[in-house]
Amino acid sequence: MNSPELSNDLRRTLPIGIFDSGVGGLTVYRALHNRLPNEHFVYLGDTARVPYGTKSLATVERYAIENSVFLASRGIKLLVVACNTASALALPKIRATIGLDVVGVIGPGARKAVAVSGPQPRIAVIATEATIQSDAYAASIRQACEAAEIIQLACPLFVPLAEENWTDEPETRSIAKRYLKRVVDFAPESLVMGCTHYPILRNVIQKTVGANVKLIDSGEACADEVAALLKEKGLENPREVEGKRRLCDDLDHFYVTDAADRFGRVAERFLGAKPAKLEAIELGEVDSRR
């Protein structure tokens, strides 16, 4: 799908593709948008099939491939897998399917946690049950530094708390205290927010674990690696956007596989703006049955 004849001059004007199982990846979009103001983005939220975290490996792989092929067919220069579950389970299959660079969120988050910690890093990871069970963050951290001491724990209520936008409610503080007690006891140097929703609760998480723990936003770490990769490959978009770009402006295109209204509402809660271009599409099984 990525035509080999396409010149770099043309390729670098293409957008960056991002997919997520739903709305959570909008925090990754925000990180990319802030880090790379000259780039534009095509975002796909697979809202018809969210969540991926409770689904089997085969199912997640299949969905991830369908999402990737859809975005690649739109014409993109690089693919970001914003979904932690798909990053944990499906990167090899995606890379083997589409002829493009693919950046996930787990590797960048893990590497950044090691980079900001000492020579014998003590790292905590919080994520969904499925991401923790996959052990993908721990494996990536150990790959970056064998000596790392790691604890991992799931915080299932953080996702609905973020979607409720209860970012500083007493209940949120109390639940954070309960979930993160083991992190506080472990006294890590850095704490990886290994779920795309968690940066919405960044302040309460930081207050709970204390200011001396470095909070790693996997989306921001991913944006750093994407920036470096574009530079290395000469794929940075050369244009200068006139004026200041806003999140969700009409240079960025958003697709969802279902319930666009709800996506728009949550986008507004998460980003302070509704997508100017938001479109509902059909993917995978749906196509084959109509």
Add this chain to the structure above:
Amino acid sequence: MNSPELSNDLRRTLPIGIFDSGVGGLTVYRALHNRLPNEHFVYLGDTARVPYGTKSLATVERYAIENSVFLASRGIKLLVVACNTASALALPKIRATIGLDVVGVIGPGARKAVAVSGPQPRIAVIATEATIQSDAYAASIRQACEAAEIIQLACPLFVPLAEENWTDEPETRSIAKRYLKRVVDFAPESLVMGCTHYPILRNVIQKTVGANVKLIDSGEACADEVAALLKEKGLENPREVEGKRRLCDDLDHFYVTDAADRFGRVAERFLGAKPAKLEAIELGEVDSRR
């Protein structure tokens, strides 16, 4: 799928089918099991495609039909739609597709709320965002009693709190107090728990709204109507089960469309027992792509 030649003698020995989008319907299964100890059940949890509440009408209808056809093809005498979203959106299509009696949870819950209230009933309904937006409970209540005064509100955190099994944690009490403040102010005669997960939090909900508010479990109301319907049609199972039946024993068969392990774990939290017979199957789009 329901052979018209089947004699009533044979039909009444068939199980009752139940489907839900996931694990929540287990509270409906429990209510049916307790109310009808001579019956056995085939339960389908569509865990590959949960949740339905954020999906569009067309998608929910399609999934509901696939689930119903699967259960009908197993040989059942009656179908219970335990999922509130599917009960709100898909009953007419299901009835038109399978030649069987179909009982949802919304009609029974609404009728019971009216029955236990006075001549000018004041009824509160709590449910997921999608069920509230569908207005299905309010419509059913008004159908049973035009004079009813109704408030409806969504309690999105109740589902993950139930799945965490935080049934009496201080955070749960505090969140319940916050969500249900409008219910307390409204001072209803009855409160419908219009989401299958909510009965898990029954005690904290009852404490929050006060002992004088009658709590309606839509699953229990559904079980009452199923019992009446079986009697009316002469379809009660004539056998006497030897000894006392347990929830999830080997007379009941459970199917899930994905992630059977997690289903078993949550079943244990909700019911105190893992299904003796639990099987993963493939439905709909999955079949057509392998």
